[in-house]
Amino acid sequence: MSLEQVEARLARAALLLDFDGTLSPIVVRPKEAQPVAGTVEVLAGLVERAGSVTIVTGRRSAFIRSVLPVDGLDVIGQFGMEGSPPMPPEVLAEVNAVAAGELGVRVVDKGASIAVHVRTAPDPDVATARISGPLVAIAERYGLDVLPGKRVLELARRGSSKGTVVAEVVARTGAEAALYAGDDLGDVLAFDALEELAAGGVAICRIAVVGDETPQELIAKADLTVAGPDELVALLRAL
Template identity: 35%
Template sequence: MSRSCCGGREELNGFALSAEGNDAEIIRRGVEFVGRNPSGCAVLLDFDGTLAHVVDHPDDAAALPESVEAIVRLIPLVGRVALVSGRPVADLRSRIEVDGLLYSGLYGLEHAIGAGEIGVDPKAAAWIPEVAMVTEAAIEWAASADAELDGIVIEGKGLSVTLHYRMTADHALAHEVVADWARGEAARTGMRVIFGKLNVELVPPIDSDKGSAADELIAGMDSCLYIGDDCGDLPAFDAIRRWGRDSLVLAVQSSELPADVGEKADAIIGGPQGVARLLGQVAESLD
């Protein structure tokens, strides 16, 4: 059984856990791929589920130290290294701040380099008051929800709002109810709905996603290594394939890996630990 990216049931997917031997081959392939032209290679990384384990509460997420160390080493060795995430840039920098690291936050609505000024899509900025009202409505709705929906967490991000239901007792029921509420708000406000791992997000109706973010980040590069784990990464997968240059697209294994993501990736690597080993060995090979 599998979970798709269209908002279906949350279930264990059918992909086998990546064995150590399989990871070894993927890592060998990744080292070889980046090593062919390191100065022309963009390394684009998701955060949650890729550099950090998925956790019950979004505030508790932390990048694996080994991945952070590898990123620091990689920045001067490859064309560019970027985080591509649904989190705001300020949130990402509070978890991993590295000189020279590129940040693309909120599905490309925000961007920054290192500790530099955060740029915001002006079209999205106009939606800040509406998003604030939807965030307040979500908080009020969650507070008044039935007891079986206890555990819903509302994450206001300024330019979007995410409803997490990971800590509810019945994920299938919570998904149905949360998705219905989000669709209703989308119909009322014009915002878009994005489905993630045990969460539903409302974002402004701007033509921006991880695909458009990837388009900007790979411009001028000769190759791209992209690593992600969720439905929001699929537009980036597609953008990189449309680009038509050398690419290696990896999905990150977990019990919640959406079937669509695993099927569209070139390979599936064994969790954030596997990602850390890959990044570390790429850096080691280039030092």
């Protein structure tokens, strides 16, 4: 489980990358996120050299493609659920009712999922603690999952996760090696998926992109850590 093993198989490797906090700094307003300098150039080069390069994100793919205009780059949005039927209106109504009592908490209807952002709340930790229980209860009533992230809780259809996406990409491409880089709780499941693939003989490398809010659980499972998006892009450039 090392970067060198993946690099030695680069032409037959699947490179899978998160976006927010991984290729782009975390920002207060998600629509203002931009990749760090050099990202587009580096990804364009990797598309030519690697077996496949995929952005795995909870965002809609259209946004990612607008900020990463790279021919041949694969983008899997909304944890692989993009294009699925929208959430029932009653779910959105109940989520809005939960958020309405919390100053600074924003609900974003993403169609196939619903994100509840707490970053702009006066105390994000307190807001998260207050809304978590009601959101889990809503999810249980409608057969959904609550996916945690940095200052966000997302309701999505059961079984949707970055781990599922990673396993599907590696199986579809027949990759002999796989690298995943991420910075958040949702990326832990991607790391776990790679560990299962390693048991089947796939060479893997799990990279934690460390920032102020990176969970220790992710860091503990990583084969390698880098200090933020700029350092990750420098590492990818050297592959």
